[in-house]
Each structure stands twice: as C-alpha cells, then as structure tokens.
Amino acid sequence: MAVSQRIYLDHNATSPLRPEVAEVVLQALKLPGNPSSVHAEGRAARAEIEQAREKVARLVGARPKNVIFTSGGTEAANLVLTPGFRRLGQAGPTRLLVGAAEHPCVLNGHRFSPDAVGVIPVDSNGILDLAWLKAALERAGEERVLVSVQLANNETGVLQPVAEAARIVHEHGGLIHTDAVQAAGKCPVDLAELGVDALTLSAHKIGGPKGVGALVLASDQFEIAEKLVRGGGQEKGFRAGTENVAAIAGFGAAAELAMASLEQEAARLLNLREEARAELFRIAPDAIVVATSAERLPNTFAFAIPGLKAETALIAFDLAGVALSSGSACSSGKVKRSHVLDAMGVEPALAEGVLRVSLGWTTTKEDVLRFAEACERVVGTLYKRKASAA
Template structure:
C-alpha cells in the first residue's frame, strides 16, 4: 500500500524545528556546565543563554536584561498575571480584564480571585470592544487594573489594536500584558511601539524547541511579588530552577532565523494563505471565513463549511495526508466548540465545523495545491449530496 504524502498545515499548534536549530540544541545539550556555576564550563553554558536572550530580545524590540526565561508561554502568562505584578513604587492591580477570545493560559492561568476578573467582549470580527473597555476603565476610577489581550489569536489569526488598548489603559493608570506567542516571528513585534508593560513568547511557535518560553518586560522598573517557581535566584529571582539551556539556545537560534527577512516571509505566507482561502471558497462558495473583516496573521485561515463537522473533516483531511486543526491544539486533542467562536457570535452549527489552516516556514506552494486537492475530495461529495437533495 502506497504511503500518503504528508502535508503539515498546523504551524499555530507547533511549528517544526527550523533548519539548524536541532544542531544548536544538540550541541548545547552536550555542554557539561550549570549556567549558575562560575567555572569555565558554567560560564560556557551561561554564554549560550545570554546569546539567546539577546537574539529573542531583538525579535521583540526589547533589552535583553528585561527578558525572563520560562518553560513556555503558559508559564510566562501564569507568572505575570498576578495582583503582585506592579511598577516599582506603585500599588499592584486589584482587577484583571481579559479579552473574551484569549488563549486558555490567560483565561485559566491568572492568579486573581474570580470576583476580581472581567471579560472584555469582542465584535463579530473578533476585535476587542474598545468602547466597552473605555467605559469600564472610567467606571473603575482610581482602581488599578491589569488588562491582558492577545496580540494575535491562535484560532482565527485576528490581530488586536494593542497599541490603542495600551494607550487607553495607561491613561487610566493601568498595566497591559499581551500574549504575543502567535504573532512573534510572523509579523513585526516591538514592545516599545506596542506600548505594553509585558508580553509573553513561546519558542515552538516560531520553529524553536518545545519547552522554552519567555516573559518580556518593558523595562527593569517592574516587580512580581509572588513568584510562581521559587527556589534559587535564577533569572534575577523571577523564575527559580536550573535553566533549560539547550532549549533556550534553540529558542534564540529560531528567533534569529525568524527575524531574517520577516516582512518578505509574511508576504509569502499571505499569498499562500490567500490562495488556500480562494480554493476553499471555490469548492464551497457558502463557506464562512472567520475574521475575514479584520486584520489577520498572514499565515492563518479559519473557515467553516455549512454541513461539515470539524471532527469528521479532520479525519478525512488526515487520511488525505493533510494535517489541520479545528482550532487550538492546547486542549488534549479534544474537538469541541470554541469559546473564541462563541465570543464572536458564530452560530453554533457553524462553530462546530470550523477548521484552521496555519502555514509556516516549511509551507510551499505545493503544500497549498495538495490542500486544494484534498478540499475537492473532502468537500465535493457534500455539495453533490446537497445538489441531489435540492
């Protein structure tokens, strides 16, 4: 039996290791030293970490000294979303406001009491309701607020007006965090231009290894009182534990590669994404493209075809050699209706059928052609049945 050629179109779940990153990880894995040791071997490990720290900081327009390594984006979000995150010399926030379409690491990963958390609604495109946010901030008065909104959504690719959100929140004395996990390495990200107080990153979304992430602060004028992982004094006392030096080195190598030709790669991916979208609409003219009216990541296409269930479609595409997703892959492989789509007001019958195509550095035009051919096989019979029943 002939093997089906595999086509990987699930980069938002995890992006395959970029060329050369595995070699960096393997080389650093073989270094014997602990990065906290002062001998030659320890300093060699420390040097790898600091080189990576500088590379990742460049990717997001930050200073290396303001970057804290974690085990991933989830831990980084859990670390910063606490009432004890504050500017030096100022009280911490007493209330947390989070976007309705946030990743579960934000919705479920914060450390605020439930009664001190508010959900910011979004419109039908998935964009934060700025009028609601402004009114809520004005109502809060002197009450300090921490606002967390994704830079780009993992399921739909919708990009939020973070700079505008940050300006509004800062006018009312609040703090702003953005989950930049999906955006970094795909569109330009600059912590200064965004105006946020903190952003979080994950290595494996941009072609680095799994198990490495970072919290990036806007300056050294912040502190977090209740550390998530306590022990030694690693990462300037923000995150204890012997560092994952090999994973961090791979993170740095992937960040460097992602930064090279970033804008050209974004244009290439957008062209391929638009081609994939055109194929979907050709075989299914009544398909819904989620977030079509908003600015989206150049690599992300979320769509639903009336009458096609996501679980059935995922199996059919997989048998055809195409790896897609029904949304976020961070929920133990479950296929269930998305809170993101519910917040956007997508009708339940359609929401249950949304599929996500996410492209990346390894995606070629041939990948999109194979996706188009699979669309014909998976979707074509559905429309033939509809036509015969009409």
C-alpha cells in the same frame, strides 16, 4: 500514507523545528556545565543563555536584561497575570480585565480571584471593544487594573489594536500585558511601539523547541511579588530552577532566523494563504472564512463549509494526508466548539464546523495544491451526500 507525503498546515499549534535550530540545540545539549557555576564549563553554558536572551530581545525590541525565560507561553502568562505584578514602589492591581477571545493560558491561568476578573467583549470580527474597556476603567476609579489582550488570535489570526488599548489603560493608571505568542515571528512586534508593560512568547510557534518561552518586561522597574517557581535566584529571581540551556539556545536561534526573514516570509505566506483561500472557494463556493473584515496574520485563515462538522472534516483531511486543526491545540486534543467563535457571535451550527489553516516556514505551493486536492475529496463527499438526501 508515508510521513514524507503528508502536508502540515498547523503551524499555529506548533511550527516544526527548523534544521538550523536543531543543530544549535544538539550542540548545547553537549555542554556539561551548570549555567550557575563559575568555572569555565558553567560560563560556557551561561554564555549560550545570554546570547539567546539577546536574540529573543531583538525579536520584540526589548532589552536583554528584561527577558525572563520560562517553560513556555503558558507559564509566562501565569507568572505575570497576578496581583503581585507591579511597578516598583506602587501597589499591585486588584482587578484583571481580559479579552473574550484570549488563549486559555490567560483565561484560565491567571492568579486573580474569579470575582476580580472582567471580560472585554469583542465584535463579530473578534476585535476588542475599546469603548467597553475605557468605560470599565473609568468605573474602576482609583482601583488599579491589569489588562491582558492578545496581539494575534491563535484561531482566527485576527490582530488586536493593542497599542490603542495600552494608551487607554495607561491613561487610567493601569498595567497591560499582551500575549504575543502567535504574532512574534509572523508580523513586526515592538515592545515600545505597542506600549505594553509585558508580553509573553513561546519558541515552538516560530520553529524553535517545545517547552521554552519568555516573559518580556518593558523595563527593569517591575517586580512580581509571588513567583510561580521558587528556589534559587535564576532568571534574576523571577523564575527559579536550572535553566534549560539547550531549549533556550534553540529559542534564540529560532528568534534570529524569524527576525532575519520576517518581511519576506510574511509576504510569501500571505500569497500562499490567498492561493489556498481561492482554491477553497473554487471547490466550495458556499464556504465561509471567519473575520475577513479584520486585519489578520498573513499565515492564518479559519473557514467553515455549511453542513460539515469539524470533527468529521479533521479526520477526512488527516486521512487525505493534510494536517489542519479546529480551535486551540491546548485542549487535550479535544474537538469542541470554540470560545473564540462564541465570543464573536458566530452561529453555533457554523462554529461547530470551523477549521483552521495555518501556514509556516515548511509550507510550499505544492502544499497548497495538495490542500486543494484534499478539499475536493472531502467536499465532494459532502456535496454527494447532500444531493442524495435532496
């Protein structure tokens, strides 16, 4: 099947590069100067970075000077989730608490010793247990704690009560980070309203280039004692190395586009998502959609059809020209049972069949109809097999 005929419904893994962004990236690639150089060519490259910094800051209601560009969301999380992250003049955290459904970059990318890490449980809808969090912070007493919770889950789309978590954490003298990679550009994200001390972003989730992200701090009153990348003084000393000017410029362009159409695009994607879900239930009445009782991103739903394994279904949909996913796309292409679904208590046999549909700027009504056609083909084969075995 020709590439032009394929239907791409995996925007949570990567949202395709927007044409407008590609043009910005191309123009920035032509700039000859190093952004740290003082001559005109260097200043032109620096201007691209600073303009992008302003655009990314606006996307999340931050001040540009508190945006630190990195190679992606994973590096940004690794950079901030360390005992060396602290307010100026204060001791750093000695303990880390993370949500059970966090992205692997948080669960595996932090720099705390294993015995200093606790896991905040979630309920059957994937929502954080805030009572557990409060009790854990009370038990910690004078010990300073860093908490990391997602704003939106990449697999289920579930939105977390981050603002309430931040209030609880600050009442107990702790620090809080949120992974806003999946939420930014899909729902309003405001640093002040969330009340977090830091959040992390990734450009390729909003139609920007792969390989660039950001750590955004709530103010300039924070420091990180041990940097990940050491060398020159780029990014105000938080992240050394010559900046990827073209990717950063593309990040800024993508952020600006996402911000300009946020409300309208969210409404459009929600309508398409509900149409796709209705088609799924028309074709497979026994289908199960995960976390329907929770507030979720407008573009995402995860579903399972009893008796259909995810690996088999992904291949079948792919052959039908539809790109879906199962679990996180950051696991070297492996199809395995999701730790997110395990944390939610989803029955293992069902969890092994969960697929994710994630819509984005390229998605049209025609794509939803093509998804339905693929469903009929995939599910029809399953039902025929069940009938012959009966």
